[in-house]
Amino acid sequence: MDARPNILFIMADDHASKAISCYGHGINATPHIDRIAAGGVRLDHCYVTNSICTPSRASILTGTYNHVNAVMTLDDSLNNRLPNVAKHLRSHGYQTAIFGKWHLGEGAAHEPTGFDEWAVVPGQGEYHDPVFHHPKGARRHEGYATEIITDMSLDWLERRDTERPFFLMCHHKAPHRSWEYHPKYEHLHAEDIELPPTFNDDYRNRAAGAAAAKMRIADDMTYLDLGLVQPEGGHEVGEPYQDSRKLPPFARALRLIDRRTGEGYSFEDERAYNHFKFQRYMKRYLRTIASIDESVGRMLDYLDAQGLAENTLVIYTSDQGFFLGEHGWFDKRYMYEESFQMPFVARHPRSIPAGSICTDMASNVDFAPTFLDLAGVPVPSYMQGNSLLPILRGQSPAGWQQYAYHRYWMHRDVFHNTYAHYGIRSHRYKLIYWYNQDYGLPGTRPGGEPPAWELFDCEKDPLELMNVHADPAYADVVKEMTQALEAKMREIGDDPAH
Numbered sequence: 001m002d003a004r005p006n007i008l009f010i011m012a013d014d015h016a017s018k019a020i021s022c023y024g025h026g027i028n029a030t031p032h033i034d035r036i037a038a039g040g041v042r043l044d045h046c047y048v049t050n051s052i053c054t055p056s057r058a059s060i061l062t063g064t065y066n067h068v069n070a071v072m073t074l075d076d077s078l079n080n081r082l083p084n085v086a087k088h089l090r091s092h093g094y095q096t097a098i099f100g101k102w103h104l105g106e107g108a109a110h111e112p113t114g115f116d117e118w119a120v121v122p123g124q125g126e127y128h129d130p131v132f133h134h135p136k137g138a139r140r141h142e143g144y145a146t147e148i149i150t151d152m153s154l155d156w157l158e159r160r161d162t163e164r165p166f167f168l169m170c171h172h173k174a175p176h177r178s179w180e181y182h183p184k185y186e187h188l189h190a191e192d193i194e195l196p197p198t199f200n201d202d203y204r205n206r207a208a209g210a211a212a213a214k215m216r217i218a219d220d221m222t223y224l225d226l227g228l229v230q231p232e233g234g235h236e237v238g239e240p241y242q243d244s245r246k247l248p249p250f251a252r253a254l255r256l257i258d259r260r261t262g263e264g265y266s267f268e269d270e271r272a273y274n275h276f277k278f279q280r281y282m283k284r285y286l287r288t289i290a291s292i293d294e295s296v297g298r299m300l301d302y303l304d305a306q307g308l309a310e311n312t313l314v315i316y317t318s319d320q321g322f323f324l325g326e327h328g329w330f331d332k333r334y335m336y337e338e339s340f341q342m343p344f345v346a347r348h349p350r351s352i353p354a355g356s357i358c359t360d361m362a363s364n365v366d367f368a369p370t371f372l373d374l375a376g377v378p379v380p381s382y383m384q385g386n387s388l389l390p391i392l393r394g395q396s397p398a399g400w401q402q403y404a405y406h407r408y409w410m411h412r413d414v415f416h417n418t419y420a421h422y423g424i425r426s427h428r429y430k431l432i433y434w435y436n437q438d439y440g441l442p443g444t445r446p447g448g449e450p451p452a453w454e455l456f457d458c459e460k461d462p463l464e465l466m467n468v469h470a471d472p473a474y475a476d477v478v479k480e481m482t483q484a485l486e487a488k489m490r491e492i493g494d495d496p497a498h
Helices: 031-038 053-062 085-091 145-159 208-212 249-253 270-305 364-375 472-492
Strands: 006-012 041-043 095-101 117-121 131-134 137-140 166-171 255-258 264-266 312-318 344-347 356-358 404-408 421-425 429-434 452-457
Touching: 006 270, 006 364, 031 270, 031 312, 031 344, 053 085, 053 364, 085 095, 085 166, 085 364, 095 145, 117 145, 145 166, 145 270, 270 312, 312 364, 404 472, 421 472, 429 472, 452 472
Parallel strands: 006 166, 006 312, 041 356, 095 117, 095 166
Antiparallel strands: 041 344, 117 131, 131 137, 255 264, 312 344, 404 421, 421 429, 429 452
């Protein structure tokens, strides 16, 4: 029997670390995800190279930055002829599978390769009775997406060859927008959730990109997002709220109805309306996470029951972070911390000390090299990340990476108006360059705003409210961080002009 470790990689979509209870923010309970951290390690400085679904997934599979794997925007697809971590593991004896969200393109040139078995949702997929693409075609599965993906994963584990190690990627659709939770969690989070301190941010002392973004809970959510209809007319489900402007005088007569229960809502003023939307958003979001946590528990229980827990690396993460009302926003894309930081907990009882907290820098390009290193498979030279095994085991090597790099290309996309930017983060400082150009990439439109710099002192200003790039007291920091950014771009081969 092959005694090499198994690898179970569980990834959610848009799961902020603040919505995992072991991170200590207190807004919800995730006891089963916490089991992974309690039996292993929690990473506090794991970052995404590009805070959007498709590019992040490409980096996780290939171990490369997006300018290398050519998946820079949501409009790009991964060429499945490229090498990836599953192909390397399979060629070295691992059995491999992926179930759930793929989001790296559709059709023969972009469907999953390197996997012995796969079933993935097209695009974002559906929460209820979702369609899955299989190697022999597409078919609809009855039920709730999170449970179906878990069922597929457990069924494959049950049928696997027990003489060989496995690599399983369980990719949940939830908690992606539009946050359609399982009815059994309808009454979860009955109490109101506290507004984040930056909910009413006015975006002063920041570059223009912060104020320009169209992802404000108050202005940019849709009826579909919140499971509502407005029968009195004006807008259909899925269209923007009328409050993309200031509420008109007839706001007191505005009436919204819950799509599922028929319950009606009306509002006294704009503040009450915005508070309602925040609460509605957060409760729907957290209820979808409750299903994920339950499913993680099912996976962990299976490993325990089969005697597999001791020699299986279990990872829970998300494809990026997410705004939960910070700065008034939902969504991601930005290099600001809530969007940039990925949750990451890992357990491998044979090698990772239980209950550890790691503050070393990590990135999603490091995931693939980590899997190969654990499996004893040579890490190919094209991969740009580093194996995380030393820091997961509490053995931070001398010279470990001190910076995390991020680049977002989708300049001023129609729906979110997020400006193109790149930057670098150290433990204390974050430098962002808003270059505000699209370079002709698909799905974008030309800029016109002048480039701008931001520097944040994350120790003194963890909420990232004060850009100190022009502050003379930080002149030496600006020089140091700019040089580090330029060095990182040379190291990974990212040309700022392309």
